[in-house]
Amino acid sequence: MKKDTIRELVVLSGKGGTGKTSITASFAVLAEHAVLADCDVDAADLHLLLTPHVEQRHDFFSGREAIIDPLECTGCGLCLDVCRFDALRTNGTDYWVDPVGCEGCGVCVRFCAAKAIDFPERQCGEWMQSTTRCGPMVHAHLGVAAENSGKLVATVREQALKLAVDRQFPLIISDGPPGIGCPVIASLSGVSLALVITEPSLSGLHDLQRVLALARHFSVPTVVCVNKWNINPRLAERIEAAALSAGAAITGRIRYDRAVTQAQLQRKAVVEMDAAVADDIRLVWQQISQML
Numbered sequence: 585m586k587k588d589t590i591r592e593l594v595v596l597s598g599k600g601g602t603g604k605t606s607i608t609a610s611f612a613v614l615a616e617h618a619v620l621a622d623c624d625v626d627a628a629d630l631h632l633l634l635t636p637h638v639e640q641r642h643d644f645f646s647g648r649e650a651i652i653d654p655l656e657c658t659g660c661g662l663c664l665d666v667c668r669f670d671a672l673r674t675n676g677t678d679y680w681v682d683p684v685g686c687e688g689c690g691v692c693v694r695f696c697a698a699k700a701i702d703f704p705e706r707q708c709g710e711w712m713q714s715t716t717r718c719g720p721m722v723h724a725h726l727g728v729a730a731e732n733s734g735k736l737v738a739t740v741r742e743q744a745l746k747l748a749v750d751r752q753f754p755l756i757i758s759d760g761p762p763g764i765g766c767p768v769i770a771s772l773s774g775v776s777l778a779l780v781i782t783e784p785s786l787s788g789l790h791d792l793q794r795v796l797a798l799a800r801h802f803s804v805p806t807v808v809c810v811n812k813w814n815i816n817p818r819l820a821e822r823i824e825a826a827a828l829s830a831g832a833a834i835t836g837r838i839r840y841d842r843a844v845t846q847a848q849l850q851r852k853a854v855v856e857m858d859a860a861v862a863d864d865i866r867l868v869w870q871q872i873s874q875m876l
């Protein structure tokens with residue numbers, strides 16, 4: 585299968601807690617021959633529902649960090665003066681770098697006359713290739729206080745595409761990060777279709793408008809689905825009207841149902857439960873798969 589024939593759906597939300605991952609897991613069950621990609625690398629949780637069996641693990645490196653070699657350090661203290669990020673520590677005799685504070689700018693490395701500061705690549709997390717009951721999956725996690733989640737998202741997408749090409753899968757389904765920051769941009773650019781999951785609240789409406797503006801900026805075709813619509817039907821209508829006027833299509837509604845929580849507790853996708861909400865999700869998937 586050629587790269588440019590593979591379709592990619594990303595499921596987004598303006599903020600966390602809208603049910604995005606539960607819906608993505610259900611799509612994973614309903615889709616035939618799809619590679620799954622968990623692009624929510626800051627708080628990955630698709631694996632909780634799809635219980636992947638990890639086949640490969642790879643370290644993820646991004647940027648660099650300063651490390652002082654105490655055997656080479658002469659204790660001149662110059663690095664402490666030049667670090668703009670206050671990442672150098674001393675007890676008056678020894679000097680060391682606080683790895684959380686170090687931004688990897690390399691200034692101390694340049695100024696250290698004793699060449700006592702190493703500057704290796706920083707390991708920021710790892711990405712995994714796994715098998716699940718719904719097909720192959722690429723997922724990742726970022727280390728504590730590690731940055732550059734956008735680059736890790738790009739790595740997950742790149743590996744998912746490679747897997748789809750190798751295994752002749754025509755579709756990639758990505759669980760995108762919430763919000764509108766760098767990892768969202770990394771998960772959105774160049775996809776075939778974005779589905780934005782929102783909920784009927786004023787903050788949901790506000791967050792939706794920000795995501796739709798972002799998708800428009802990247803010229804990504806976008807559809808919207810209101811989850812838990814029956815909690816506030818009037819607001820659900822208002823959100824759908826706002827989505828339509830912003831140029832996005834509506835792909836049905838999903839009701840609030842306790843079966844969603846039951847599914848999470850049983851580590852199942854919602855469509856693996858016998859519940860009315862599962863039918864709602866099936867209808868949404870029917871529409872989405874036609875658009876893909």
Ligand code: SF4
Pocket residue numbers: 652656657658659660661662663664679695696697698699700701
């Ligand atoms: S500049 Fe180099 S030699 Fe001076 S205190 Fe820092 S690490 Fe040690």
Ligand code: SF4
Pocket residue numbers: 649650666667668669670671672681685686687688689690691692693
């Ligand atoms: S690399 Fe930059 S941020 Fe890190 S300790 Fe050196 S000067 Fe500070």
